[in-house]
Amino acid sequence: MKQPLSSTEENYLKAIFKVCERSDKPASTNDVAILLNTKAASVTDMLKRLSEKSLINYMKYKGVTLTDTGKIIATSLIRKHRLWEVFLTDKLSFGWEEVHEIAEQLEHIQSKELTNRLEEFLDHPKFDPHGDPIPDREGKFEYRQQVLLADLNKNTNSVIVGVNEHGTEFLQYLEKLNLILGSKLVVLDTFTYDNSLLVRVNDQSEQTISAKVAKNIFVQKI
Amino acid sequence: MKQPLSSTEENYLKAIFKVCERSDKPASTNDVAILLNTKAASVTDMLKRLSEKSLINYMKYKGVTLTDTGKIIATSLIRKHRLWEVFLTDKLSFGWEEVHEIAEQLEHIQSKELTNRLEEFLDHPKFDPHGDPIPDREGKFEYRQQVLLADLNKNTNSVIVGVNEHGTEFLQYLEKLNLILGSKLVVLDTFTYDNSLLVRVNDQSEQTISAKVAKNIFVQKI
DNA sequence: AAATATTTTTAGACTAACCTAAAAACACAT
DNA sequence: ATGTGTTTTTAGGTTAGTCTAAAAATATTT
Structure with a gap:
């Protein structure tokens, strides 16, 4: 055994x-x-x-x-982690900055049946609260064609689809800046001096974003 | 620390x-x-x-x-265990015989906030799928005045409210006999030879129940 | 109360997972 | 290629949790 x-x-x-x-x-x-x-x-x-x-x-x-076996186990862990994150935000109203730590524990629960029923219960989500893809039962990921905000061309319409860092501080900061998944973004100007960006958010407010932040936000062109 | x-x-x-x-x-x-x-x-x-x-x-x-501290920790574990069992049956449609093992793992997840939000999400259940009371945040249990089916008087109307054993085999067997939480029971006769009982279930079928089974079912008089 | 049986504790050893400090292997610059 | 610096491995030690076997304490029987 x-x-x-x-x-x-x-x-x-x-x-x-x-x-x-x-x-x-x-x-x-x-x-x-x-x-x-x-x-x-x-x-x-x-x-x-x-x-x-x-x-x-x-x-x-x-x-x-x-090895292949190792990969299967690793992706299963990521699958569980991300499904639990969806559960925590969607069903228990946790903030996206709170869920990582708890999911770190929940991902080790051993029960295939549990994972699959959870996925069903959550309506087969494809992405977690930070925009990371959730592998399916076979361990296949559905990657998106996404680009770092820092690499986005001027005047291109885009939507925030993910983050490149999952720390509590960063995520809370983003929320304060109203930069959450689904926020619409256009880069109006770039300042070569410090590589900061001037962006319009959701067709409303304009604000500058530091290079460091811009390197940790994934957007998708629309 | x-x-x-x-x-x-x-x-x-x-x-x-x-x-x-x-x-x-x-x-x-x-x-x-x-x-x-x-x-x-x-x-x-x-x-x-x-x-x-x-x-x-x-x-x-x-x-x-x-000690008091030890008791607080123990009841918190029982609280988590039973809340998760409710989650598994009510939200993920697990059978009452399947949930114990998974809850044994889930009860060790450390997050007060998670437990309290889960309780909220489940609508503050007072009992788990086996009829055991769920302690509140302060660790208080709400015990019921319940009696073993084996000790119930003849011709007394009662309802199944709990079980005294949680093994998979026993719980599956009960289900097969249609003896589940909420089933209405009346003892029609008792046989001193082997202490088995003749009962009417849900005002419909009549069946005999072994002494061993009767000693593991809790009922409440109505 | 003495003898016997049972329960509990100690002693000593094992494994998983970690650490520090030193040795070995590798990378690479002159 | 020789010496320097970094990375990786080995060697040896620690702690939590487990075990078996033997010793000590308690309980029971006569």
Whole structure:
């Protein structure tokens, strides 16, 4: 009988997935250590164990990637995390800045049936409250063609569809600026001095946005 | 900074609460070991640690009781467990025999806000799907005046309000017999030979019920 | 009250997950 | 290619939680 993975092991798989997601290159020990806020030595320890279980491809000094089995587990965790986030915002009226932490716990609940019924109950949402895509039962993601606000051309109509950072402070700040998912945006001007932007929001107010913020907002052209 | 209890520690508190709930006497090491399906030596170990944290009153060879703090934590766990069970049956259409296992995991999610909002979302239920009372925020239980079906007088109208055992097999069996919460019952006859009962269910069918089953059903006179 | 049986605790060992400090491997600049 | 600096691994130690086997305390029986 093979018992389920511990939450710790699951978190390692998720971290490796996240590091590899964009870059496609193997994740380094350090990448994982930083993401999990732990030490490199601890990571090496765990990599050996996960490798033993055929969940990762690991060779000393060469970095780590997920095996197919590892990928399935990682995407299932992301699926659960994001579905629970939708539950918390849509059904329990939590703010989008409050849900991440709770979902970090809920994603480790083991019950396929629960996940699938939750998805049903929520009407098969395709994106979570931060605009991240929710993988389906088979682990397939529906990616969008989105672009960073910082890279958007002048005078192009767009809508906010996601964020590139999930920290509470950032999300609360965005809300205060009235920059939430679905907000309509047009860049009216860009200032090369500090790379800040002048934007019109929802065809009403105009405001400037710092480069740092603009690099953490995803928009879609319309 | 005092960090939250581990799930293991929480489970010990819950077990001690359960043993002490009815009897009022201190729980023995063995009681706890049996309930948690572990060994007495492990329990002794843990009792020392929980005592250190002032969550239990423990004296060698004398058994264990919960301190006020320990009781608060234990009832909070029961509250969460039962609220989640209501969620699973009422919102996700799980059967009453399926919810216990999943709720065992969900009860360890740490977020007061989540529990309170869940309660709100479920319309402040007073009882879980098995008829057990759900403690309020302050940990107060609303007990009912209920009686075992086995102790019910002949020809007394009653309603099933709870069960004394939560095993999957028993609950599925009850459902097959059409004995669910809310079913109306009248004992028409009792057979001293094997202490089985002849009952009328919902003013319709008549059937016999074994002594073992009758000892695990709670009814309320009407 | 002594003998026996049961329960509980101690002693010692194991695993998972972490850490620090030192050694080994790798990267890369001169 | 040699030396320097960074990254990764090893070595060894810690804590939580578990176990078995033996010792100690309590309970029961005669």
